[in-house]
Amino acid sequence: MEQSIQKAESEFLEYVKKMSAYNEALSLIFWDMRTGAPKKGIEQRSEVVGMISQEVFQMSVSEEMKNYIDTLEKVKDLSEITKKTVEECKKDYEHNTKIPKEEYKEYVILQSKAESVWEEAKEKADFEMFRPYLEKLVEFNKKFIGYWGPPKEGGNKYDILLDQYEPGVTVAILDETFGKLREKIVPLVRKISESQNQPKTDFLFKTFPKAEQKAFSIDVLKQMGYDFEAGRLDETVHPFEITLNPGDVRVTTKYVENDFRVAVFGTIHEGGHALYEQNISKDLIGTPLCEGTSMGIHESQSLFWENYIARDYNFWVYFYEKLKAYSNGQFDNVAIDDFYKGINESKPSLIRIEADELTYPLHVMVRYEIEKGLFNDEIEVKDLPVIWNQKMEEYLGVTPKHDGEGVLQDVHWAGGSFGYFPSYALGYIYAAQFRAALLKDLPNLGDLLKAGNLVLIKEWLAENIHQYGKIKKPLEIVKDVTGEGLNSNYLIQYLEEKYAKIYDL
Amino acid sequence: MEQSIQKAESEFLEYVKKMSAYNEALSLIFWDMRTGAPKKGIEQRSEVVGMISQEVFQMSVSEEMKNYIDTLEKVKDLSEITKKTVEECKKDYEHNTKIPKEEYKEYVILQSKAESVWEEAKEKADFEMFRPYLEKLVEFNKKFIGYWGPPKEGGNKYDILLDQYEPGVTVAILDETFGKLREKIVPLVRKISESQNQPKTDFLFKTFPKAEQKAFSIDVLKQMGYDFEAGRLDETVHPFEITLNPGDVRVTTKYVENDFRVAVFGTIHEGGHALYEQNISKDLIGTPLCEGTSMGIHESQSLFWENYIARDYNFWVYFYEKLKAYSNGQFDNVAIDDFYKGINESKPSLIRIEADELTYPLHVMVRYEIEKGLFNDEIEVKDLPVIWNQKMEEYLGVTPKHDGEGVLQDVHWAGGSFGYFPSYALGYIYAAQFRAALLKDLPNLGDLLKAGNLVLIKEWLAENIHQYGKIKKPLEIVKDVTGEGLNSNYLIQYLEEKYAKIYDL
CATH class of the missing domain: 1.20.58 (Methane Monooxygenase Hydroxylase; Chain G, domain 1)
Incomplete structure (x- = not known):
């Protein structure tokens, strides 16, 4: 050189x-x-x-x-x-x-106004109040697509927005993957609602003192391999993970005294994000590569721990006794089977962030279909409330009573984030694919969980995914780990098997 | 314009x-x-x-x-x-x-080496180990005086260093002020050691649980007018105050279970610094004027609260019952008079940071005399241990057994901070002058303290001192508040009166 x-x-x-x-x-x-x-x-x-x-x-x-x-x-x-x-x-x-300076400045001002208007509009369930702002935000993003585009040959305009959050993932890929998934989940959700074997859940909602919830959360984090010398756990209204550098990756959680699940699954979720960041190669420090490669892969790591590990029966073979010991006795007469079913209850609901692992992807698909329609001029902003409610009914069988619990529920659009939502569902799909790959290398996963041995799992994830940071693109990681591309079959199979057992379908 | x-x-x-x-x-x-x-x-x-x-x-x-x-x-x-x-x-x-770049770079490297060598030398009580580094640091600072100088006509070379921390304060001023002070304190310290009326102190050293020390400390901070919406209290090994902006001024403290004084007086001390910073005019935000005007004025504020308020008898007329309520009963049989005398015990000691309000200025004067000698080529580094011990004997009547508790005790010189020490003693002198001025405006100070009413005191300090930030220089503040220049008579009078009563002299 x-x-x-x-x-x-x-x-x-x-x-x-x-x-x-x-x-x-x-x-x-x-x-x-x-x-x-x-x-x-x-x-x-x-x-x-x-x-x-x-x-x-x-x-x-x-x-x-x-x-x-x-x-x-x-x-x-x-x-x-x-x-x-x-x-x-x-x-x-x-x-x-690529965006002209003056235009970008205008956009930033619009974003900040739109967010505060959205807050009030949501509160008042008044879509018309928010509509002009959303229309302008969409117009701006259509122009941005023009500046950033065009999409690859045969691609879709909306690909340009997707690429910001999930490089390489396109409408063509999502239509196929989400389509298959929806086709299987929608009837499964229906069957579950009609099942006679609904889990008991009353025992979940007893008083579990905050200090004990915290102690249990810390125990689980440690067992997952979260390094407290390279992080800390604090309390916030909205839990999050934040990385200062790979030696300082912090998580926060929220304690609800009559619902221990919020802190326990929330901490494990953020802990999954944190393990990703703690295990990125030190060689990448000081470069833009020193972070998770995409929103979707990041979410796959948090969901992997939250759902595939911490909502697995075997995990509780080890941890249920510990949880009981920290509790005020709320589980004394609850068999582990009932506990397991209780924490895996699935029910169609209106609010995305409160949805369970089965129905969650459907919430995302509602948003995906709408965004795709908007940026391909097939949907107009003024029609969103009607379209939203129709899709909710079609996918989940529920209809919002007002737009506050419908089309206005999320902040993303008000902040100008279009193309972001699909990453959430991608996280589920990636995670299921990673789980299948991990089972090939660690076929005794069930025994490991029963013994509370989570270290090998963490090491597998670190070696196969975490260390690379942004060196590999999302689909490159998927390919290298699983040998194939994005594939929702693994998630479908997992959900069908799991929920058939729980609901005795 | x-x-x-x-x-x-x-x-x-x-x-x-x-x-x-x-x-x-x-x-x-x-x-x-x-x-x-x-x-x-x-x-x-x-x-x-x-x-x-x-x-x-x-x-x-x-x-x-x-x-x-x-x-x-x-x-x-x-x-x-x-x-x-x-x-x-x-x-x-x-x-x-003014310092040539290469020279400054060399100096920064020297500083960092010197600090780590000093740490080991102090541990081993080995002055010879540290000597070559200290010699170089002094040489560098002599050169810097050359670059930054010359001093004003008739001034002293050491003035140049003093000016970094206490603009306007000179050797001429300090020689007079410190001289007078020493002349009066040294015999007072002697008399106190010989007094037959030594305070009882055993009751100070009982177990006072940390959580209760914290609760009491917070109570006092609030009563002082420290705004918890513009600050927070945390725990650290070495307590400090740090300003992010006037709306975010944080303090830390340290809890010692068998000596509540560390947390209580420490928190009040840092709280005094914090009140200064919380009350600087908002107009100065975003400029270099938005901070305390000098080390010495800053210290005057912390000492004002720690000594003139919180070591005053009347303060405890209000707070003693509260303290008792938080304690485990250690004061149940201790009359307020005995408590007051106990917390005001004065004894010559070897370590500056453990010294009481009477002997503290003498520790500073030992360092001042040495620094002045070094930068006027009247003292050589190699002779410091001997000179240190002589001066300690002369001023305080005690002699270190080794250099670890003598000349090596402070980090300042290892960090190249020469001219800094005098500010500590200036803080005492300023504070006594401010107290005399405050008494003119609030002659009922005693009654205010007895009623736990500290707000008027805080407001007086804010109006006369705090709001100006760095707009006024230290001696300008003193002049505006007291109508005169630096004057140690107020401190002398205060100490003589106070200790005569306590020790029945």
Whole structure:
């Protein structure tokens, strides 16, 4: 390699390291704002966030960045890390520079107004109040598709938006995968509602003191292999995982005294996200590759632990006694079978974030179909409430009483996030595929769970998925781990088997 | 004002706002590192601190900064805030640019090495191990005096170092003030040691549960007017106060189960610092003026609350019953008079940070005399252990058994901080002067304390001292509040009266 190229490479790596440093500071600020920053300091703190975010943004679209990209993308013998870092930076550069500045500024102002209008509209269940904002947001995103596009040959315009969150995943892929899944889940949901064998659940809702919920949550996190020397657990209204660097990956949870499930499954869910981030290769620190490769793969990790591990019967063979010991005696007369069925109850419901693992993907599909329709000019914003309710009835057999519990329930659209929802369902599908692959390597998974031995599972995930960070794209990971592409059959088979047993179908 | 000047002013203010934003992020990082950041993330976090600090430093010495200073310092009709901000920036600019870059780099490396060597040397009580580093640090600072100097006419070389921490305070002033003080305290300390009326203290050292110490500390902080919506209290090994912005001023404390005094007086001390920062005018946010004006004035605020309020008899007329209620009964048979005398015990000791309010200034004077001697070439580093021990004997009547509890006890010199120590004693002197002034405005101070009414005190301090931030220099504040210059007579009078009563002299 020429000396001038070497110099450019090392300067470039230093440049992205600085961007990472600013991002780490921003992450700490967000964590702090949600875990207990005094409220009178928030106004000024927001200024700080604005200034630092602005700086990172400017660095991503600067002449200097452009020169690094132009110089380095032509070099053949770069290290893999530099090469992929250049690719990431180029993607960002183009994403951020293709929209004319004035237009983007207008859009940012619109987003922030739309969010506050949405909040009130949701509260009042008044779609008409929010409609003009949503229409403008959709219009802007249609223009953005024009700037960012066109889609690959034979592709769909909506692919351009999907690509922001799940690179490589397209409408063609989703139509097939989601289609198959829906075809099987919809009748399964119906059968379950009609089953005579509904699980008992009353014992779930007794008082379980917060301190004991916390102690149990910590026990489980430790057993999962979450490293408390590289993280911490705090309490927030909305639980989340946030990464400062792979040596500092924090989780939060929420304790509801008469529903221990919120903290226990919530902590395990965030713990799954955290294991991903704690186990990314240290070689990627200081580059944009040092994070989960996509929304969907990230969600696959949290769901893997929450559903495939912590909602598995064998997991509770080990943990039920511990849970009982921490509780106030609410499970004393509850057999493990009844407990298992209780925590796996499935019921169609109106609100996505309260849905169970069987019905959740259907909530996502409602949104996917609508977004696809909007960006292909097949649906108009004004018709959304009607379409929403029709689809809910069709997929889940329930109809919202008002738009507050219907089309207005999620913040995503108000924030201009179109193309994001599918990742949630992809998480379920990926996770089921990963589970099938893991079972080939660890056929004794059931025995491991019964013995509370979760370390081998964590190590398998770390080796096959986590370590790569953003080095591999989502479908590349799926291919390398499972030998195939996106495939919803594994999820279908898993759900059919599991729920047939629970509901005696 | 010309348009071009207006433009320069607004750009300049935006520039310093950005520096403030970075400093706020750094403060949060420091707070986080000390209150519970996971240890495996620290290495990467240090990189982040390095990058952001470097950025702030570069901004303080940039061509852009120089241009702002050159342009704006000639303008007559600037607002007071802009004018003082320019002055602060100029001071920093000159301070940071006068040392040749290579030399400064060498010095930074030396500092960090010296600190780790000092740690080991202190542990081993081995001054010879640390000596070569200290010699180099002193040499560097002598050169810096050359760059930063010369002192004002008739001034002392050491003035240049003092000016970094306590602008306007000089050797001439300190020699007089400290001299008078020493002349009176030294015999007072002797008399007290010989007094037959030593306070009982055994009752201080019973088990006082941590949770109750915390509850009491919070009660007192609230009563002082510390705003918990603009701050929070956490636990650390070394208590501190840290400001993110005036709406977010955090304190930490330390709980020792068999010595409640550590938490109670420690929290009040840090609370005094915090009140200063919470009450700085909001107009100064985003400028370098938005902080305490000097080390010494800051210390005067913490000491004011710790000693003049919380070690006053009347304070305990109100708070003793509360303290009793939180305790495990350790004060049940202790009359308030005995309690008051117990918490005001004075005894010469070897370690500065454990000293009481009477002997503390003497510890500072030992260091002041040595620093002054070093930078006037009257003392050599190699002779420090001997000189230290002589001065301790002369001022306090005690002699260290080894250098670990003598000349090696403080980290300041290892970090290259020369000229810093005097501020601690200045804090005592300022605070006594402020107390005398406050008594003129609130002659019923005793009654206020007896009623637990601390709000008027807080308001008086906020109005007379806090609100100005760095708008006024330390001696300007003293002059405006007391009508005179630095004067140790108030401290002398206070100490003589107080200790005569306690020890029945």
